[in-house]
Amino acid sequence: MSMKAKILIVEDEVPICNFIEMTLKSKEYGVLCAKNGQEALSMIPSHCPDLVLLDLGLPDLDGITVLKHLRSWTSTPVIVVSARGDETDKVEALDLGADDYIVKPFGTSELLARIRTALRHSTSIHSGTTQNQFCVKGLKIDFPKRLVTIDSKEVHLTQIEYKIVSLLAKSAGRVLTYDNIITELWGPYALKDNQILRVNMANIRRKLEKNPAAPEYIFTEVGVGYRMVEE
Amino acid sequence: MSMKAKILIVEDEVPICNFIEMTLKSKEYGVLCAKNGQEALSMIPSHCPDLVLLDLGLPDLDGITVLKHLRSWTSTPVIVVSARGDETDKVEALDLGADDYIVKPFGTSELLARIRTALRHSTSIHSGTTQNQFCVKGLKIDFPKRLVTIDSKEVHLTQIEYKIVSLLAKSAGRVLTYDNIITELWGPYALKDNQILRVNMANIRRKLEKNPAAPEYIFTEVGVGYRMVEE
DNA sequence: AATTTTTTTTACACATTTCTTAAGGGTATC
DNA sequence: GATACCCTTAAGAAATGTGTAAAAAAAATT
Numbered sequence: 329m330s331m332k333a334k335i336l337i338v339e340d341e342v343p344i345c346n347f348i349e350m351t352l353k354s355k356e357y358g359v360l361c362a363k364n365g366q367e368a369l370s371m372i373p374s375h376c377p378d379l380v381l382l383d384l385g386l387p388d389l390d391g392i393t394v395l396k397h398l399r400s401w402t403s404t405p406v407i408v409v410s411a412r413g414d415e416t417d418k419v420e421a422l423d424l425g426a427d428d429y430i431v432k433p434f435g436t437s438e439l440l441a442r443i444r445t446a447l448r449h450s451t452s453i454h455s456g457t458t459q460n461q462f463c464v465k466g467l468k469i470d471f472p473k474r475l476v477t478i479d480s481k482e483v484h485l486t487q488i489e490y491k492i493v494s495l496l497a498k499s500a501g502r503v504l505t506y507d508n509i510i511t512e513l514w515g516p517y518a519l520k521d522n523q524i525l526r527v528n529m530a531n532i533r534r535k536l537e538k539n540p541a542a543p544e545y546i547f548t549e550v551g552v553g554y555r556m557v558e559e
Numbered sequence: 560m561s562m563k564a565k566i567l568i569v570e571d572e573v574p575i576c577n578f579i580e581m582t583l584k585s586k587e588y589g590v591l592c593a594k595n596g597q598e599a600l601s602m603i604p605s606h607c608p609d610l611v612l613l614d615l616g617l618p619d620l621d622g623i624t625v626l627k628h629l630r631s632w633t634s635t636p637v638i639v640v641s642a643r644g645d646e647t648d649k650v651e652a653l654d655l656g657a658d659d660y661i662v663k664p665f666g667t668s669e670l671l672a673r674i675r676t677a678l679r680h681s682t683s684i685h686s687g688t689t690q691n692q693f694c695v696k697g698l699k700i701d702f703p704k705r706l707v708t709i710d711s712k713e714v715h716l717t718q719i720e721y722k723i724v725s726l727l728a729k730s731a732g733r734v735l736t737y738d739n740i741i742t743e744l745w746g747p748y749a750l751k752d753n754q755i756l757r758v759n760m761a762n763i764r765r766k767l768e769k770n771p772a773a774p775e776y777i778f779t780e781v782g783v784g785y786r787m788v789e790e
Numbered sequence: 791a792a793t794t795t796t797t798t799t800t801a802c803a804c805a806t807t808t809c810t811t812a813a814g815g816g817t818a819t820c
Numbered sequence: 821g822a823t824a825c826c827c828t829t830a831a832g833a834a835a836t837g838t839g840t841a842a843a844a845a846a847a848a849t850t
Contacts, residue, residue, distance in 0.1 A: 415666040422672040427680075428659070435646040441653040449658075449680050452634075474734045474783065486807055487782040522827090524809060530829055541828085550817085550826070717796055753837085755798060761839055772839085781806060781837065 333378035333447050334358035338368040338394065339409070340387050344432075348381065351436050357443075365389025369397055377404065379446055382426070384410040384417070392420065399425040405446040409434070462497040464559050467536065467545055469497050478536060488513065489532050492525075493556075496546060501558035503549045529554065564609035564678050565589035569599040569625065570640070571618050575663075579612065582667050588674075596620025600628055604691045604703035608635065610677055613657070615641040615648070623651065630656040632702040632725075633691065636677040640665070693728040695790050698767065698776055700728050709767060719744065720763050723756075724787075727777060732789035734780045760785065 335357050339345040342363075349359045360375055362368035365386045372380070380398070384391035395406060408421045413431040421429050427446045430439060462469040466479040471494065476483045485493060491513050496504060506522045529548075533540035547555045566588050570576040573594075580590045591606055593599035596617045603611070611629070615622035626637060639652045644662040652660050658677045661670060693700040697710040702725060707714045716724060722744050727735060737753045760779075764771035778786045 415669045419668050419672040422676045425679075427676065437650050438646045441650040445653045445658065448656075473732050473786075474780065475732075488808070523811090526827065527809075527829085530827090533828090548827070719797070752799095754800090757838060758798080758840085761841090764839090779838075 332356045332358065333451075334360065334375070335443070336360045336362060336368065336371060336375065336377035336380045338362045338365070338380060338386070338391070339383040340364060340385070341383075344383075348439070351440070352443075355440060363387075365391070365394040368394055372398065372402070372404070378450065379443060380404060380406045381443075382406050382408050384408060384412060384421070392424065395421065395424050395426060403450075405450050407442060407446055409439075462494075462500065462559065464500070464557055465544060469494060476536075483535050485532070485535065488528055489535070492528055493532060493536075493546075496554060496556035500556040503553050503555045505553035508553065563587045563589065565591065565606070566674070567591045567593060567599065567602060567606065567608035567611045569593045569596070569611060569617070569622070570614040571595060571616070572614075575614075579670075582671070583674075586671060594618075596622070596625040599625055603629065603633070603635070607691065609681065610674060611635060611637045612674075613637050613639050615639060615643060615652070623655065626652065626655050626657060632705065634681075636681045638673060638677055640670075690729075693725075693731065693790065695731070695788055696775060700725060707767075714766050716763070716766065719759055720766070723759055724763060724767075724777075727785060727787035731787040734784050734786045736784040739784065 332355070335352055337345055337348050337352075337359065339348065339361070340363050345361055345363075349361060352359050360371060360377060362371050365388050368380070368382070369389075371377075382391050382394060386394070391408065391410070395408070398404070398406065403425075405427045406425070407428045407430060408426045409430050409432060410417060410421075411432045418429045427449070428442050430442060460471045462471070468477045468480075469475075470477075474490065476485055476490065476493065492509060495509060495512055506525055507520055509525060510518055510520055510522070529546070530540070533543055533546065536545055537543050545557055547557070549555055563586070566583055568576055568579050568583075568590065570579065570592070571594055576592055576594075580592060583590050591602060591608055593602050596619050599611070599613070600620075602608075613622050613625060617625070622639065622641070626639070629635065629637065634656075636658045637656070638659045638661060639657045640661050640663060641648060641652075642663045649660045658680065659673050661673060691702045693702070699708045699711075700706070701708075705721065707716055707721065707724065723740060726740060726743055737756055738751055740756060741749055741751060741753070760777070761771070764774055764777065767776055768774050776788055778788065780786055
């Protein structure tokens with residue numbers, strides 16, 4: 329938790345943008361700026377901001393259009409900032425998935441408080457509730473619970489074992505090379521020595537497979553890597 | 560999903576309360592009313608509203624006090640409705656965990672839109688955290704009363720111990736990492752030192768478990784964190 | 791101001807995990 | 821069938837993580 333959240337400001341009026349940018353930077357948020365809708369939409373996938381401050385009056389795309397596009401694929405929190413205080417505008421934006429709507433001119437401390445509120449929602453530890461799991465034959469991996477079961481019986485895996493198994497499961501059907509796995513788990517600067525991986529795989533198989541010598545779940549691709557059977 | 564959400568209105572001025580009640584009922588929400596803070600706090604655990612509309616100017620307890628009490632055990636969405644539009648009031652309420660702050664007089668369609676927004680959050684994010692009791696084997700945690708019992712016998716937990724236990728209980732079945740817990744209890748800027756957590760866990764287990772060396776309720780995931788057994 | 795309670799720090803024994811080393815066994819190639 | 825290569829398995833050493841006790845510091849209570 330060294331750095332605070334990254335916030336994207338979508339605002340065409342430079343002075344306002346600068347003002348908000350300074351305010352946010354003084355509170356140690358990471359700040360990105362987009363001057364129009366197109367720019368905003370192209371920046372979001374690559375920069376993955378934790379929150380978007382969206383002005384409605386943009387030169388190209390309407391802010392509402394930006395919001396629509398955005399909500400079609402992500403639930404990144406969006407606070408709409410607008411000069412228009414009409415109720416219909418507020419209702420439209422909120423119903424399209426905006427998380428809050430602030431009318432200009434606004435106080436900086438209110439803006440900051442509303443940002444904190446929106447971020448609180450998205451970073452709550454309870455927000456990972458989506459039941460994401462991998463099942464194949466008798467093997468089940470419940471990622472949110474970090475729980476592996478064989479025929480409904482819990483199997484205890486160590487940290488590294490669990491990471492290897494879930495990495496393979498997330499690419500089930502595809503071969504992951506030894507380098508892939510080592511780079512992912514021990515970082516890019518680790519020695520590319522497969523031995524440790526083999527030892528771990530032996531231990532994993534002893535825990536998961538009925539007969540480790542004839543695996544059902546994780547197959548060896550000789551000279552290449554390992555592959556988890558597909559769902 | 561036959562019936563729409565249940566909303567508790569906390570408001571001492573009868574005409575305003577009636578007006579909001581009618582508005583909400585016309586949109587088929589379930590409506591409850593509390594005329595003061597005490598009443599609100601006693602109604603919430605028993606009626607479990609899906610959302611609270613909280614007026615700040617109450618005859619007995621300050622609305623802020625109500626919010627504080629409420630947030631000590633539940634994350635039920637709260638929209639503060641207030642005649643006071645001062646920034647400091649807004650910031651205070653939002654930082655105490657209010658999800659939104661609307662200044663009177665407000666338009667009904669804006670109110671409804673903000674209610675929809677708040678409910679959207681709670682059903683996608685916190686779903687399941689609005690329980691006010693956790694039971695498993697002989698252990699029972701009553702969140703509104705802040706009471707922990709083992710086989711109906713009260714167990715005294717210190718502040719931190721209680722927070723750790725209830726945090727784990729609210730994510731029962733899931734592993735919470737050391738970082739999760741430390742960040743949640745000591746804030747994001749705390750040193751990530753697990754020792755204090757280990758000490759607390761030892762004390763908690765001494766109080767809850769028959770045999771602390773072979774826990775029934777809270778399990779250790781070596782290298783990862785702790786997990787409360789599921790209900 | 792003194793006492794009690796709670797929280798944090800320190801120290802250490804013990805348990806688990808991770809890594810290294812080494813032996814053994816397939817399989818393909820010559 | 822010998823050789824080389826790679827994979828599996830076992831066993832133990834090294835590194836890391838965990839639980840407990842006790843003392844110190846901080847906070848709350850009287």
